[in-house]
Every structure is written in C-alpha cells, then in structure tokens.
Amino acid sequence: MSTPVLDVRGLAYGYPDGHQALFGVDLHVHRGERVALLGPNGAGKTTLVLHLNGILTAGAGSVAVSGLPVEKQHLQEVRRRVGIVFQDPDDQLFMGTVRQDVAFGPANLGVRGADLDRRVMAALEQVGMAEHVDRPPHHLSFGQRRRVAVATVLAMEPEVLVLDEPSSNLDPASRRELADILRSLDVTVLMVTHDLPYALELCPRSVVLSGGTVVADGSTYDVLTDDALMRAHRLELPFGFDPRSVRPGLGTGVAPDRAAPPRTDAAGGLVASPGTHTNPGDLT
Ligand SMILES: Nc1ncnc2c1ncn2[C@@H]1O[C@H](COP(=O)(O)OP(=O)(O)OP(=O)(O)O)[C@@H](O)[C@H]1O
Numbered sequence: 001m002s003t004p005v006l007d008v009r010g011l012a013y014g015y016p017d018g019h020q021a022l023f024g025v026d027l028h029v030h031r032g033e034r035v036a037l038l039g040p041n042g043a044g045k046t047t048l049v050l051h052l053n054g055i056l057t058a059g060a061g062s063v064a065v066s067g068l069p070v071e072k073q074h075l076q077e078v079r080r081r082v083g084i085v086f087q088d089p090d091d092q093l094f095m096g097t098v099r100q101d102v103a104f105g106p107a108n109l110g111v112r113g114a115d116l117d118r119r120v121m122a123a124l125e126q127v128g129m130a131e132h133v134d135r136p137p138h139h140l141s142f143g144q145r146r147r148v149a150v151a152t153v154l155a156m157e158p159e160v161l162v163l164d165e166p167s168s169n170l171d172p173a174s175r176r177e178l179a180d181i182l183r184s185l186d187v188t189v190l191m192v193t194h195d196l197p198y199a200l201e202l203c204p205r206s207v208v209l210s211g212g213t214v215v216a217d218g219s220t221y222d223v224l225t226d227d228a229l230m231r232a233h234r235l236e237l238p239f240g241f242d243p244r245s246v247r248p249g250l251g252t253g254v255a256p257d258r259a260a261p262p263r264t265d266a267a268g269g270l271v272a273s274p275g276t277h278t279n280p281g282d283l284t
Pocket residue numbers: 015016017019020021039040041042043044045046047048
C-alpha cells in the first residue's frame with residue numbers, strides 16, 4: 001500500500017502540568033481520503049491535531065507526513081504539507097486585505113510575482129471568495145471569513161487539510177455551501193467535528209478518540225449507527241436525526257446492506273471496516 005499522507009504511530013503525549021492527553025494513538029490516512037475525527041470534549045482531538053504540523057512534539061511514538069517525520073528540522077516542509085484551519089478564522093486572518101492574508105503563507109515560502117497571484121486567486125476561487133480579494137477581512141461575515149481562512153491554507157497547496165469544527169457558527173446555507181466546497185477539493189481532509197451529520201455527509205470514514213485513545217475506526221455510517229459505541233463515548237446525534245434514514249451508502253462507500261460487519265476491538269469498539277479508504281461522499 002502507498003505511504004500514508006498522515007502516519008501516526010503509538011503517539012503519546014503528556015502536557016507539562018503532567019496531564020496525559022494521548023496514550024499510544026495510531027492513525028493512518030491515505031491520499032484522497034476524507035476522515036472525521038470524532039470524540040467527546042477532552043478526548044485529545046486538538047492535542048492530536050497539534051502534533052500533525054509540529055506545534056506539539058511527540059512525547060512518545062512518531063508522526064510522519066507523506067513519509068517525512070514531523071521533527072524540528074523538517075517543520076517548514078511539514079507545515080506546507082499539513083494545512084490546519086482553526087475553529088476561529090480570526091486566528092488566521094490578520095492582514096489588511098483578503099489578498100494579503102491568502103498570499104502570506106506562500107510568500108513566506110518564497111513564492112513571488114505571477115505565481116503568487118495565481119495561487120491567491122486559485123485558492124479564493126476554490127472557496128468562492130474571489131470577488132472579495134481586495135476587501136478587509138474584518139468587513140466580511142463570519143462564514144466568509146471561515147472560507148478565506150480555508151483559502152489561506154489552500155494557497156500553500158497542502159497535501160492534507162485539517163479542519164477544526166468547520167461547521168461551527170455557520171447558518172444552514174453557509175454550512176451546506178462549505179460542505180460543497182470541501183467535497184469539491186482535490187485534497188486529503190481530516191476534520192475534527194462534533195457535528196455528526198456533517199461528518200456523515202462529508203467523511204466516509206470516522207475515527208473516534210476517547211480518553212486519549214482510538215476506540216473506533218471505521219465507516220462513518222457504522223460508527224454513527226453503533227448505539228453502544230455512541231453511548232459509551234458520549235456521542236449524541238441531534239434530536240430526530242437518524243443516519244439510517246439518510247440516503248443509503250452516503251458516508252460508507254457501500255450500501256449499508258452490503259457492508260460487511262465492522263471489526264471491533266476487545267472493548268467492542270469498531271477498529272476497521274470496509275470502504276474506509278474511498279470517498280463515497282462523491283457519490284452524491
Ligand atoms: N495546555 C494544556 N495543559 C494541560 N492539559 C491540557 C492542555 N490542553 C488540553 N489539556 C487536557 O488534555 C486533554 C485533551 O484535550 P484536547 O483539547 O486535546 O481535547 P479535545 O478532544 O480537543 O476536546 P474538545 O472537544 O473539548 O475540543 C483534556 O483533558 C484537557 O484538559
């Protein structure tokens with residue numbers, strides 16, 4: 001099998017105050033996958049994400065991006081390969097215009113002139129924000145700022161796009177439009193979310209982190225319909241939302257009635273299931 005874009009092995013991490021947040025996490029994401037990272041508050045999702053581009057460094061275990069170890073001497077290239085879109089777009093937008101914000105990352109990598117302009121406009125077009133290129137980010141709506149934050153990362157031409165709660169604080173139309181944008185991108189996606197319908201809509205595969213360990217890794221449909229798993233790890237679907245009533249096969253890669261039963265670990269959690277390395281969201 002090809003080298004995973006994200007290859008996390010045995011990752012353990014304790015914060016300086018002694019709090020152990022991750023206990024031997026394994027996560028392998030292949031090119032073109034869209035994977036949701038689910039789990040209750042305090043599960044360790046953010047801690048894991050912060051290891052993917054070296055903001056935190058592994059206490060034990062290893063993290064590699066397309067074969068490149070996430071280590072101090074490789075951080076510039078790792079950060080080009082892994083683009084993180086944080087939950088609050090204002091953490092990523094700090095320049096006078098949208099153009100300057102989107103150009104900031106590639107310019108730091110030495111991209112100049114027409115190539116830089118091309119990257120900026122291509123990234124803004126991907127998120128439907130090209131017409132706002134000369135506006136100050138603080139004049140944009142929250143949903144528009146989130147799209148520009150995605151563009152700042154796309155302009156780096158990353159191999160993997162990591163999104164922290166991409167649907168939070170968006171109105172239903174903006175939420176749907178962002179889903180359409182994310183689905184249209186030709187990039188590997190890891191999405192941290194508490195929005196389980198969004199995970200089902202966008203990500204064929206879900207990994208559940210709980211108490212600093214991976215407790216399930218399988219098709220999103222299988223995860224969300226495993227009532228015992230959901231209860232055990234405080235995952236709740238919105239009132240009235242039934243994944244079984246969603247278009248068959250969406251988020252699974254295979255129609256549910258054709259899917260083999262998911263594999264489970266000793267504690268009964270899903271560990272793998274078929275159809276996890278495809279993007280059946282593209283079926284829509
Ligand atoms: N800077 C820190 N110092 C000490 N402990 C921390 C720090 N940041 C997070 N933690 C602890 O590490 C654990 C994992 O936190 P983390 O933020 O990774 O969880 P999460 O899954 O992202 O949660 P949420 O869904 O609430 O965002 C929690 O118990 C948290 O209290």
